[in-house]
Amino acid sequence: MTQRLPLIIFAIVMAVIPFIPGIPPFWIVLLDNIGLAALVAMGLVLLTGVGGLTSFGQAAFCGFGAYTTAVLTTAYGVSPWLTLPLSLLVSGIAAVLLGIVTVRLSGHYLPLGTIAWGIGLFYLFSKLEFLGRNDGISGIPPLSIGGFRMLDPGTIYFAIWFAVLISALLTMNLLDSRTGRAIRALRRGHIAGEAFGVQTPRAKLLVFIYAAVLAGLSGWLYAHFQRAANPTPFGAQAGIEYLFIAVVGGAGYVWGAVLGAGIVVILKEILQSYLPYIFGGQSQLETIVFGILLVVLLQLAPTGVWPWLMSRLPFKPARKIPDTSLELPARVRAPSTPSVLLHIDKARKQFGGVIAVNDVSFDVGAREIVALIGPNGAGKSTTFNLITGVLTSTGGAISVLGTKVDNAPPQEVVKLGVSRTFQHVKLVPDMTVLENVAIGAHLRGHAGAISSMFRLDRSDEARLLAEAARQIERVGLGDQIDQLAGSLSLGQQRIVEIARALCVDPLLLLLDEPAAGLRHMEKQRLAALLRQLRDGGMSVLLVEHDMGFVMDLADRIVVLDFGTKIAEGTPADIKTNPDVIKAYLGATT
Amino acid sequence: MNTTIMLFLLQDGITNGAIYALLGLALVLVFAVTRVILIPQGEFVTFGALSYAMLATGQVPGTARLAVAMGVVAFGLDLYAARRSLRFKLVVRSVLLNIVLPVAILALTYALAGPKTPIAINIALSLLIVAAIGLFLYRIAFQPLAHTSVLVLLIASVGCHLALQGLGLVFFGAEGLRGPALSNAAFTVGPLRFTGQSIAVYGLTIAFIIALWLFFGFTLMGKALRATAVNRLGARLVGIRTTLSGQIAFLLASVIGAISGILIVPITTLYYDTGFLIGLKGFIAAIIGGLVSYPLTAVAALVVGSVEAFSSFYASNFKEVIVFTLILPVLVLRSLAAPAVEEEKD
Numbered sequence: 001m002t003q004r005l006p007l008i009i010f011a012i013v014m015a016v017i018p019f020i021p022g023i024p025p026f027w028i029v030l031l032d033n034i035g036l037a038a039l040v041a042m043g044l045v046l047l048t049g050v051g052g053l054t055s056f057g058q059a060a061f062c063g064f065g066a067y068t069t070a071v072l073t074t075a076y077g078v079s080p081w082l083t084l085p086l087s088l089l090v091s092g093i094a095a096v097l098l099g100i101v102t103v104r105l106s107g108h109y110l111p112l113g114t115i116a117w118g119i120g121l122f123y124l125f126s127k128l129e130f131l132g133r134n135d136g137i138s139g140i141p142p143l144s145i146g147g148f149r150m151l152d153p154g155t156i157y158f159a160i161w162f163a164v165l166i167s168a169l170l171t172m173n174l175l176d177s178r179t180g181r182a183i184r185a186l187r188r189g190h191i192a193g194e195a196f197g198v199q200t201p202r203a204k205l206l207v208f209i210y211a212a213v214l215a216g217l218s219g220w221l222y223a224h225f226q227r228a229a230n231p232t233p234f235g236a237q238a239g240i241e242y243l244f245i246a247v248v249g250g251a252g253y254v255w256g257a258v259l260g261a262g263i264v265v266i267l268k269e270i271l272q273s274y275l276p277y278i279f280g281g282q283s284q285l286e287t288i289v290f291g292i293l294l295v296v297l298l299q300l301a302p303t304g305v306w307p308w309l310m311s312r313l314p315f316k317p318a319r320k321i322p323d324t325s326l327e328l329p330a331r332v333r334a335p336s337t338p339s340v341l342l343h344i345d346k347a348r349k350q351f352g353g354v355i356a357v358n359d360v361s362f363d364v365g366a367r368e369i370v371a372l373i374g375p376n377g378a379g380k381s382t383t384f385n386l387i388t389g390v391l392t393s394t395g396g397a398i399s400v401l402g403t404k405v406d407n408a409p410p411q412e413v414v415k416l417g418v419s420r421t422f423q424h425v426k427l428v429p430d431m432t433v434l435e436n437v438a439i440g441a442h443l444r445g446h447a448g449a450i451s452s453m454f455r456l457d458r459s460d461e462a463r464l465l466a467e468a469a470r471q472i473e474r475v476g477l478g479d480q481i482d483q484l485a486g487s488l489s490l491g492q493q494r495i496v497e498i499a500r501a502l503c504v505d506p507l508l509l510l511l512d513e514p515a516a517g518l519r520h521m522e523k524q525r526l527a528a529l530l531r532q533l534r535d536g537g538m539s540v541l542l543v544e545h546d547m548g549f550v551m552d553l554a555d556r557i558v559v560l561d562f563g564t565k566i567a568e569g570t571p572a573d574i575k576t577n578p579d580v581i582k583a584y585l586g587a588t589t
Numbered sequence: 590m591n592t593t594i595m596l597f598l599l600q601d602g603i604t605n606g607a608i609y610a611l612l613g614l615a616l617v618l619v620f621a622v623t624r625v626i627l628i629p630q631g632e633f634v635t636f637g638a639l640s641y642a643m644l645a646t647g648q649v650p651g652t653a654r655l656a657v658a659m660g661v662v663a664f665g666l667d668l669y670a671a672r673r674s675l676r677f678k679l680v681v682r683s684v685l686l687n688i689v690l691p692v693a694i695l696a697l698t699y700a701l702a703g704p705k706t707p708i709a710i711n712i713a714l715s716l717l718i719v720a721a722i723g724l725f726l727y728r729i730a731f732q733p734l735a736h737t738s739v740l741v742l743l744i745a746s747v748g749c750h751l752a753l754q755g756l757g758l759v760f761f762g763a764e765g766l767r768g769p770a771l772s773n774a775a776f777t778v779g780p781l782r783f784t785g786q787s788i789a790v791y792g793l794t795i796a797f798i799i800a801l802w803l804f805f806g807f808t809l810m811g812k813a814l815r816a817t818a819v820n821r822l823g824a825r826l827v828g829i830r831t832t833l834s835g836q837i838a839f840l841l842a843s844v845i846g847a848i849s850g851i852l853i854v855p856i857t858t859l860y861y862d863t864g865f866l867i868g869l870k871g872f873i874a875a876i877i878g879g880l881v882s883y884p885l886t887a888v889a890a891l892v893v894g895s896v897e898a899f900s901s902f903y904a905s906n907f908k909e910v911i912v913f914t915l916i917l918p919v920l921v922l923r924s925l926a927a928p929a930v931e932e933e934k935d
Contacts, residue, residue, distance in 0.1 A: 054740050056747065101920050111743050112626060112876055113920050119869065120913030127906045236865075240747050247744060285759070291752025295730045298745045302737070 007169065014161045018154050029153045032225060034258075034265045035160035039218035041245040041257035042167055043211030048243065049251030050175065051207040052187030053103065056239045057114030060121040061212040063234030064091040065219025070137040070229040071130065080143050080224055084217075091216025095209045103204040118239045126231035136230025143224045156225050163221060164258065167214055170453040171254050174210075177452030177461055178445045181435055183207055185428050191390055192426035194410040196419070196504065197443035206449055215242075237287075244294055250304025252430070259306050264290075322434065322465035324473070328444050331417055331505045333537075338401060341366050341508050341539050342418070347386050347406075348395035349379075349563075356382040358563040359396065364508060369530060369540045371550045373574075374560035375583060380543040381423050383560070384510055387541075388420050389413040400508070415443060417507035421497035421514060423543070429486025433477060433496050436485045438468040440503030471499040476525060491517035495526070502533075509533065511542040515549050527553045551575065559583065593780045598898045604787045604856075606894020607794040611849045612871025613886040614801055615842040617878060621805075622814045622838035624739050625731055628746045630846050631868025632753035635861055637719045637847025638854035639761040642768035644711040647704035651760030652718050653695045659725035660691035666729060687728075691721050708769060716847050723843020726753075727835050735821065735835065750865065757861035765858035768851065790852050797845065798887050805883075814838065870897070870912060877919050 018028060040058050048054050068090045069083040102113045126134045143150040143159055150156040174180050182198040183206070190200040223229045232238075241264070249260020271286035301308060342364040349357040357379040364370045372380050385391040387398055389410040398406045400416045419440065427436045445464045447457030472481050475495050480488060485496055494514055501509055511530075515523050523546065530540055530553060544550045550557065551571040559567040559574060561583040567574060574580055612630055619627040640650040664687035671679055694717050701710055730749050734742055772785030805811040817824040817834040825831055846868075850859065853867075874893050878886030893912060900911040 048740075052740075054743065098917075101917055109876070109920060109923065111740065112872060113916060115628075116869065116873065116913045116916040119866070120910050123907070123909040123913070127910065240751065243744065243747070285755060287751045288755030288759075289752075291748045291750065291755065294748030294751070295745050298737075298741055298748070299733045302741060 007165070011165050014165070015158075018157055025153065028157055030265060030269060032153050032157055032160050034261045035157075035164045036218045036222050036225070037242065037245055037265055038164050038258040038261035039167055039221070040215045040242045041249065041261050042164075042171055042254060043214035044242055044246040045249075045251055045254055045257045046171060046175070046183070046207050047211040048246055049253065049256070050187065051183050051204065053204060053208065054111040054243070055114040055208075055211065056111055056236065056243055057098075057118035057121070058211065058215045058242045059234045059236070059238035060118050061091045061094060061215035062219035062222065062238075063121060063125055063229075063231070064094050064212075065216030066223040066229040066234070067125065067131055067137070067219075068216075069220050069223045070140050073141050074137055074139055075130075080141060084220055087220040088213050088216050091212045091219070092209050095212030096205070099205045099208040099212075103208055104201055114239070115236060118236045122231055122235040125234060132230070134231060136228060138228040140223050140227045140229065142227060150224070153225070156221070160221050160225070163217055167217070168254050168258070171210075173455055174449060174453045175254070177457055178438075178442060178447050178464060179203070179206070179449045179452050181431070181439050182442060184431055184435075185439055188426065188428050191410070192422065193439065193442075195388060195390070195414060195422075196440050196500070197411045197414050198439070199411060210449075241290070244290060246304075247294065248297060248304055250306030250308075252303065253306045253310075256304050256306035259309070260304065263305065322469040323462060324466045324469050326463045326466040328441065328463050328467045328505075331507070333507070339365055341368075341401060342387070342541065343399045343402075344383075344387070344396070345398070346396035347383065347393055347398055349382050349386055349391060350394045355563050357386060357393075357560075360560065360563070360565045361396075362558045362565065362568060364539050364541050366539060367534055367537060368555050369534050369542070369553055371554035371557045372541060372543045372560065373545070373547075373550060373557060374566075377562070378560040379563040380560055381512055382563075384420060384512055384543065387413070387510065388418060414504055417504070418510065419501040419504035419506040419508075420510035421494065421501050421512055423512040425490065425493045425497060427485040427493055427496060427500075430484055432482050433472060433485055433488070433499075434465060434468055434481050436496055437472055437499045437503055438464050440471070440500035441467050444503070444505065468499070468503055471502040472496075474502065475499045475529060489517070491519070491522060494518070495522075498526075498529075506538065508539045508541065511540060511544075513543055513545065515544055515546050523549055594902070596779075596781055598902055599895060600781055600787075602895030602898030603891055604790055604894070605897060606891035607790045608849050608853055608867070608890075609871045609874050609893050610794050610887040610890035611797060611845055612868055613874035613878065613890045614797060614883055615845040616868075616871055616875040617883060617886050618801065618845075619838045619842045620875070621818045623727070623731060623735070623742075623835045624818060625742045625746055626739070626872075627842055628743075628750040628865075628868070629726065629753050630842060630871065631864030631866070632750060632757060633719055633723060633843045633846025633864070634850040634853075634867055635757050635761075635859055635864035636722060636753070636850070637715050638768065638850030638859045638864075639757070639766050639861070640718055640847075641711055641715040641851045642766035642854050642859075643761070644698075644702055644706065644714055645708070645769050647702060647706070649698050649702050650715075650718070651756075652722065653691075653698045653714075655756060655760070656691040656718050656721040656725065657695050659722060659729060660687040663687045663725045663728040666733070687725070691725075694718055694721055708771065712771075712851055715851060716844055719843050719847035720840055723839045723846075724836055726843075727839035731839075732832055732835060735831065754862055754865060757864075761861045763861065765860040765863075766854070767858045768854035770855040771852075786852070786855055793848060793852065794887070798883055801883055810837070866909070870894075873912070873916050873919075876916060879923070 017023065017031065040062060044055065044058060065087040068087040069080060072078040072083045072086065073080055098117060102110045125131055131137065143156060150159060175184065182193055182203045185193040185198065186200065186203055194200055245260040245264045246257060248263055250256030268286055271289055275285040340363050345361050346359040347357055348359050360383060372383065374380055382391065386393045389405065389408050389412065392407045397404060400418055403416060405413050405416065441464045445460050447460040451457045469481060472478060475498055477492065477495055477499065480492065485493060488496065494517060498511065498514060515526060518526060527549060534540060554571055557569065557571055557574045558565060559580050566579045566583060567577045616627055616630055619625055636652050640652045643650040664683055667683040667687060698714050701714065726749060730745055731742065734745055770786050771789055774785035776783055805815060813829045814834045814837065817829055817831045821831050870893055871890065874886050874890035877889035893915060896915060897908060897912050901908040904911065
């Protein structure tokens with residue numbers, strides 16, 4: 001309950017404000033506007049700060065929400081409360097349509113697309129007859145509960161801030177869940193998440209819809225607050241301002257949205273009332289200051305005001321310790337382990353004219369540690385990527401437990417019990433070790449976004465975290481469980497990746513240079529862990545350059561050179577193999 | 590449908606499309622070199638056009654003073670950046686570039702501006718002013734952010750657009766302006782009348798496409814600019830001055846923007862905020878060209894111009910809607926063909 005305490009205090013403060021005697025009514029109007037902007041910015045926090053997708057078009061989604069209720073209440077006399085779900089639905093559907101088109105696109109196409117549709121939709125709003133063209137729609141009925149009509153800013157205040165608080169709560173719940181971790185991993189690229197079964201495009205679409213629905217909610221409230229809707233507040237300018245709010249407050253933080261909305265709305269008010277005195281009676285001068293401030297802010301404090309405030313707090317929020325007694329159901333294993341786990345038959349990968357992997361064949365048996373070695377550029381990591389579905393092969397066949405996997409997406413390969421680590425560590429640096437490792441257990445949980453938002457996922461979540469904590473303990477990082485992954489040394493980060501891979505409950509573990517960056521003692525501990533895993537029934541395929549480590553550990557070694565397999569055998573065989581010596585040391589006449 | 594009308598519309602579309610092509614080219618250029626998606630490109634257009642229009646009436650445009658103000662800020666940033674190793678040569682260079690240059694332009698503008706100033710001098714002055722603004726814009730807003738992600742640069746770019754557009758309102762007022770035509774020559778081919786103005790539009794567009802293609806494909810400086818875009822650190826390690834690359838890109842973009850503005854201001858009335866929409870149409874072309882291909886961008890710009898011309902005839906109310914919706918099928922196609930590239934961000 002202590003984690004909810006700040007929220008409860010905030011709710012009480014907000015509830016008391018309108019009753020402070022002598023508070024100017026204008027302040028309440030400002031607070032209403034802050035709440036409305038905060039709702040949209042909260043969606044952007046999830047979309048931009050957390051998910052890494054930028055949208056300048058959120059104002060258009062507000063427009064969908066506002067116009068839906070405006071048309072239905074004025075033309076058809078529908079009750080505002082009935083139009084609420086419809087407003088959210090219309091914004092959501094618009095987001096699905098636009099999202100399907102754009103979220104698959106990388107980087108800058110999405111923001112550019114959002115600017116374009118933001119303007120397109122603005123013109124559409126201002127030209128359509130049934131939306132009242134440029135004049136918009138007026139005479140929208142107020143919200144009312146029973147006989148209580150929310151006619152003035154002081155009463156709708158409660159509706160607006162109730163919506164803000166509920167949305168903040170639901171958003172924070174969502175972020176602190178299985179789905180939330182998948183969303184938080186989006187910003188760092190899609191390969192790591194997908195290797196553990198995250199459906200990246202679906203997660204992106206989800207945040208996109210979520211942000212749009214929040215904007216739609218803001219639009220719905222706005223329409224009943226102003227009792228009118230016209231195109232101006234839903235144009236490109238407003239869309240830019242919402243993003244500005246999120247950046248000012250701190251794009252990665254839910255409360256940053258509320259703080260940013262407060263700062264920007266009040267600043268705008270001050271600028272609008274004082275700038276004309278300085279520059280003469282021009283309007284829109286605040287945009288100059290806004291524009292300049294935005295650039296200055298990005299240069300000086302790109303993470304926004306909220307994290308800066310939080311770092312100044314004298315106390316740190318306590319983290320909960322997972323209860324490791326909870327068990328996740330283990331993978332259903334075949335009653336008799338087959339002798340061959342991974343079978344690679346003439347796998348081939350060409351990049352244009354370069355043959356990175358040239359008809360390589362080898363097997364990994366049950367309870368076996370196989371090392372894949374070779375000089376740099378030999379095709380080891382490419383082979384890993386072919387096995388795990390990150391790359392599609394040009395030819396050949398790969399099967400796991402007799403099931404052909406070639407060119408299956410990574411999300412399918414991991415379901416077969418193959419999990420991996422990466423040569424270049426792919427952790428989310430601003431998530432804790434526990435949260436990073438829990439991504440590995442993504443497929444072993446089932447709670448979706450909605451159940452996470454309403455906290456119906458707690459038993460599922462507790463089991464996932466327990467499993468993650470157990471694996472962290474197992475690899476010996478128990479003391480670092482609450483640290484941010486980015487604060488660990490590179491060697492430790494590699495170990496975190498192993499714990500994450502273990503969370504899959506794999507049959508076959510693929511490790512890409514796990515010992516790089518480790519000290520001697522740590523390497524020995526790692527070797528002991530891998531032996532223990534093998535004895536427990538797991539197979540390991542590893543790429544490694546530390547020959548001492550490999551020769552000690554591996555049961556069998558496969559050597560690649562220039563994409564071709566040049567040798568395979570026990571460590572003793574490989575050590576004396578003339579081809580291998582030649583590949584590593586050059587020709588010895 | 591009447592063939593004559595169709596020809597008229599097509600002519601109109603191609604003239605507008607040529608302008609969008611110029612802007613699209615500039616956008617591709619800036620993105621390719623600095624990874625900045627240059628939203629303020631539209632402001633270069635309005636600044637160029639309206640400065641030219643104001644000079645034509647004998648007034649000194651506020652943009653000339655803006656260039657001086659931005660120069661002073663740029664000078665301050667230069668000094669601050671070099672505060673640990675303040676060498677005399679460096680300071681002199683910075684003073685020359687950031688103080689002397691814009692002040693000289695301002696002085697020149699005051700000296701030459703008058704109701705009887707020849708068109709060519711007005712054009713030259715407008716180009717100089719906007720070029721200086723473009724140069725300083727890079728120094729002030731983007732050079733300190735050069736190492737950040739495309740998204741941060743984009744947000745900064747939007748900030749610059751807001752500020753410059755607001756300043757445009759201060760300098761030029763809310764009323765639209767029109768400038769004098771570059772030439773009053775005209776001839777007719779069949780039903781179509783070609784003005785000297787439209788010929789200038791076509792000619793300049795084609796000239797810029799060829800020049801950019803030659804510059805990037807065949808000169809060392811062009812290749813250095815491209816190298817900067819791919820990998821800043823790598824470019825620096827082989828001795829390319831990456832800030833210089835960025836400055837050149839912004840200089841070119843601002844000049845191209847100003848030229849586009851000067852080309853269209855005799856044809857249509859421009860307002861302080863018109864540039865944004867014009868620039869965005871250049872964007873649609875640039876996006877169709879994938880932000881990399883100059884020829885594809887030029888062709889796409891002609892398509893955008895023609896679609897605009899036809900939709901303004903058949904559904905004038907929904908002209909902008911139709912043009913901006915053009916981007917969606919393009920994004921769909923790109924999305925279907927999108928290669929699964931891993932991106933490492935921030």
